[in-house]
Every structure is written in structure tokens, then in C-alpha cells.
Amino acid sequence: MLRRVAHDWLLLGFLLLTIVLAVADPRPLTDHQRWLQLPTLAGLLGLLICIQGIRDSGLVQHLAAAMVARAHSLRMLGLMLVSTTALLAMVLTNDVSLFLIVPLTLAIGRISNVPVMRMVVLEALAVNAGSTLSPIGNPQNLLLWQYTHLPFLQFAWTMLPTFGVMFVLLVILTLCWLPRGRVLLHAEDVDGHPISAAQAVLSVAALASMVLMMEHNHAVLGALLLLVPFALLERGTLARVDWLLLVTFAAIFLGLGHAAELPPVQRALDGLNLDQPLTLYVSGILASQVISNVPATVLFLRHAPDAMALAVAVNVGGFGLAIGSLANLIALRLAKQPGGGRLLHQVSVPFLLVCAPLVYLVWRWLG
Template identity: 40%
Template sequence: MHRLLLIPARIAARLRQDELLLILLLLCVGFTLLHPSAVTSYPQLVDWPTIAALAGLLLLTTGLEESGFLQHAAFHVVTRMHTERHLALLLVGVSALLATVLTNDIALFIVVPLTLGLHGMAQLPTARLVIFEALAVNAGSVLTPMGNPQNLFLWHRSGESFGRFVAEMAPLAAILLGTLALFTCVAFPARRIDTHEDIAPPPLGRRLLWVSLALYPVFLLLLDAHQPWLGLALVSAVFLVAFRAVVREVDWALIVVFMLMFIDLRLVAELPAVRDAVAAIGLHDPQRLYAAGVLASQLISNVPAAILLAEHSDQWRVIAWAVNVGGFGFLIGSLANLIALRLLGDRRAWLGFHFWSLPFLAVVATLVWLWLFVARGGA
């Protein structure tokens, strides 16, 4: 009985520590109070395959982290990089490259834990590195259909070939990555990295490492075959049998955050006022469509924005460019931003993220507009 009484107190304490979870929960409660009968439709708003994929990835990355592998990798990175700028450019480049083939979310689950492992080895601006990794995966993911969810949705909707889609998105990727490289050089000085005197690679749990690494490609193949639940079942069974302690270390609250995000953001996108406003903008004009995509992403995130705009316009290329640009700026612009800061676990980083992301949005939104409507003479 005493333990049961402690559960509400633990939940309340968790909500006080996790502002994002609290905000999403309160928003969901608000929608429920306004339309109680809509509660039964909430499960249909959640993208359950994405939830299954996220849960499997959390298990696998937690396994890698608990094995000590990421800390080992961090040790070798930090001992070979001479300046903060070199290290930042390396991590930004790796993040962008991984995002083109593994999606932006998966890239973060690999790179951010590795970056956090650097914290105990050298005096580094870890939060700023993670912020730029979030920018990097958003920039790198624009190139391919599998890079992010909005690209995958618009690619299927467009009917274009894989190669044609990549060719259409390549100029945008070049603009974003080139600008990000300049921002990275400004944000990180050419200051020598000072490693701690007692730095040494941590112990390595080889059995847990090899099992986690072996499961990774199998899980990704199952995701590619549109079998996320089978992949989650496989990974969960292995960890529950062989590494139950890893299951307890997973940040399961992140799953709840994503479920609430799907519900809240889709409810916002379906509000009559939102849909009427979108319909009244005049989306037949490519410049208005571009502006609407960037701005809508700042309000409801870029995936719901892509879905909403695609219902009012068949100009998939302009929508794709707009919502990918809209992934920068405010934190809610892209789910990848939320994942990165969630993995970082530093609430103060919210301000730091916007310090860099908002100017980045202003610059790239202008450059992309010039490319689309001035240099190219229109979309």
C-alpha cells in the first residue's frame, strides 16, 4: 500500500522535471475537456509504427550506451581531434551523413549519446555540440526520401523516382549544409581541446555490445520491410531475457512524449480555424505556399505541416523545400530537435538552441527563397 501511495508522487515529480511532457499532457487534457467524445479517436492519431520503431531504437542505443561502446568511441574521437572546431565539424558532418541514410531520428540516437560520452573526457561545450547535431541531421536528411518522415510522405505522394527526388532536393541540401558549415565555424573556436589528466577508456561490456550491434542491422531491415512491431518484439525479447537491466534504463517517458505529440499536433492541425486559415492563404501561388510551409512548421511541426499543405496543393517540391526549411527555427519545427534536447537532458539548452536555430532559419529561409523564386525564376 505504501508503494502504491508513492506512485502519484513519483509521477508528479517526473512532470515537474520534464516541462515538455507536462505541456503536452496539459494540451491533451485541454482538448479532451473541449471535446470529451473525441477521446476514443486518440489512438488513431498516433503513428504506432513510428512508436514501435522508436521503442526499438531506444532499447538498442541504451544497450550500446550501457556496454561502454559509445564512451570508448568518444575517447578515441577526443584524443584525435586537436581543436573544438575540428571536433564540431566532424560531428556535424557525421550527423548529416547518417541522416541521409538512417533518417534524422536514428542518426541522433547514435551521435548524441556518443557526444555525451565526451563530457567526462574533456572540457567541451557539450550542449552546443548537441544543438548543432540537431541542426545537422535536419539539414542532411533533406536529400533522400528516407531522410525524414515528411520527405517519405511527399515522395510517395509525388510518384517521382528515387533519383529524381534526390536531384530535386540536392540544391536545398547544398544550401543548408553550406550555411551550417559556416555557422559551425563561427560557433566553435579553433581552441585546443583540453582533456582531463586521468582520461582513460571505460570498461567495455563486450557481450552486450556484440548483441546490440548484431540486432541493429536486423532491426533496420525489419523497419525497411515495414515490420516495426516484429522488430520491436525481437529486440525486446532478447533484452528481457539476457539484459533486463538495460530495459530499466531506457527513457520510456520519451515514448509517452511522442504519443502525446502525435495526438496534440494532429488535433491542432485539424482545428477548423487552422484549416480555414490555410485554405484562405491562396496556396496556388508558390511563394505563398513556401511561406505557409515555413510558418506552419513553426506552429505544428514540419510533418503535420506537410500533410496539411499537401491536401491543398499538389506542388510537392515547394512543400518539401518549405517544410524542411521550417524544421529549423523554433524547437517544435522538427521532432528531431525535441529528440536531441531530450537526449541531452539539459533544460537550459532550450535557450541555446533558439540562439542558433532562429538566426539559421532566417538565413536559410532567405537563401532558399532567392534560389527558388529569383535565381530559378519561380518554382
């Protein structure tokens, strides 16, 4: 465990930021509790437990073999995974869809010639695109939806042009970036062990209940209720949960939450002319690249005169640097592929540079 911590530069970096800010700018304990976003961390814990249980049951491996056997080409399989990921992100949120799709992709990669890390990068882009359309697709949309009190369908209709540009670009990228050729199934690597039906049922039911509890703002209670059956019946699953990912996100929330409320940052916000649509748009994207799009939403919410314009900006800001969206970090952590971060940036940064002006032009033209 200590060796893993020593090599986890993301965790160490945000722990250092948190400590430095706590010493340089002391704040009350209540501020740290607010920055920690306990419901979000509890939801993440619940999802980690459920998905680890689904993995351990063997269900993912069998689904992977079935999908590969029915795919005609690498590009067709890529489009299937990207479309499924985007659709799930609209309904189950971006984090949940990644927890389902990335393990499936890793299982597919073990039994076929699918380029795993390319697919994971495309899936990270897909959850950012798909979740843009839905008021419940990601935390920033949920926050802005509750703030604006817009009807569900009106919110989605407003975000439709932004999603449309993102998804079309994503489909083009998928077709151009994935190699040609058929999917080759390595039959000798297919996991022939039977599915553990009891563990599969427990884990899938736990996932459904966790999503339901999160949707009704009972994430902490949901996570606590999950711990009991898994502690009694599946202790090995709890031992294999990526607990360091949970600690990493706690450090990110504390460090970025504190940084966003520093007096120089607040003075800089007061100096921006956010009444200008382009200024708000560019500011939201740039802030997302520095502190992630959820803290950026919180940072600008009281200063932005147009909350839906802010929604467009911070959703576009999920592309680019990995920190732009916490979903990017989850995808990289779940994949655990060498060079994953470098590959993500090689694709996501150019994607942002192409996507941002196109979204702005379409949004202003249709608006």
C-alpha cells in the first residue's frame, strides 16, 4: 500500500496542495467539511464496491466474450461501446457509466485485439459528451438544473446543440482513430469459469439501489447499507476495492475547493465581465482546465448572469486536460494502463481545441 502511495503522483500532489493551503490560509472545520463533498465520496465508495463485486462474479468477462463474438469490426465495436457509454452517462451519470464500461473494455481487451487504451480514452470523451445532454448526467448539470429550476426536457433541449456537436466529433474521431480490420477473438483467453450467480445478483441489486439512493440524495446512507452485506458475504470484494482512488478524490475536493475560495481568486472573478457570452464561455473552459468543471461551476455560479451559458462552458471544459473532468481521472484510474495519461492528453486537448469554437458558434447561432 505504501509503495502504491509513493508512486501515486496525483494523490501526492493534491495532498501537498491541501496541506499547503491549510497552513497558508487557515479555515474553519466547517469549510473543510463542505469542500470534502461527503455525499459525492460516499456515492463513489458505493459504486466502487458494486462494480468490484460485478467483476468478481465473472459477469463482466462473459458479457465481454459475447460482445466480441458478435462484433464484425474494430470500428463497429468501438462505435457500440462509445454510443453505449454516452447513453448510459445520460441516464446513470458519467461516473456510473465508466464504472460499468471500462471494466467491460478491459475484459474485451484480454480476449481480443481491441486497442484497450484507445477505447478507454474514447469512453472518457463519450461520458463527457453524453452527460452534457442530461440534467442528471453529471454533478455540474445537476447543480445548475437545481439552480435554474428549468423543466427536465427544457434543460435537455437547451443542451442539445452542444451535445450534438460533441457526439458528431466523437463519432468521427472513433472512425478515424480506431484501426481497420476485424475483431480477433483469442479463444484460449476466454474465461470459461461459471458466473457466481449469487454474487452477480447481490452486486447488480446493490448497484441499482446505490444509483437510486444517490438520485434521492441519500448517498451516505446508501454506502453504509452496502457495507453490511458485503462485509458479511463478500469480504474479499471489499479488500479489492481501490481505496486509494477514494483518498485521491478526497484530496482533490479539499485542495481545489480551498483554492477556488482564495481571496485573489475571488477578486479576479469580480474583475471579469461575465455579462459578455464569450468571456463567460472562455472563462468557464479555462477554469475547468485548472480546477475541474464541478468546482468551476461552483466558482462562477453566483457571478454568471446566464446559468445555461455556464452549463455549456463547463461541459465543454470537461475535455482537454485530465483534471477538466473528474470522469477523466476515474477512467485513467480504472484502466491502469501504462502511458494512459499521455494518450488521453494527446487526443483530448486537440478535441477541446476543435470542439470549443464549434460548440460556441452553433450555440450562439441557434440561441
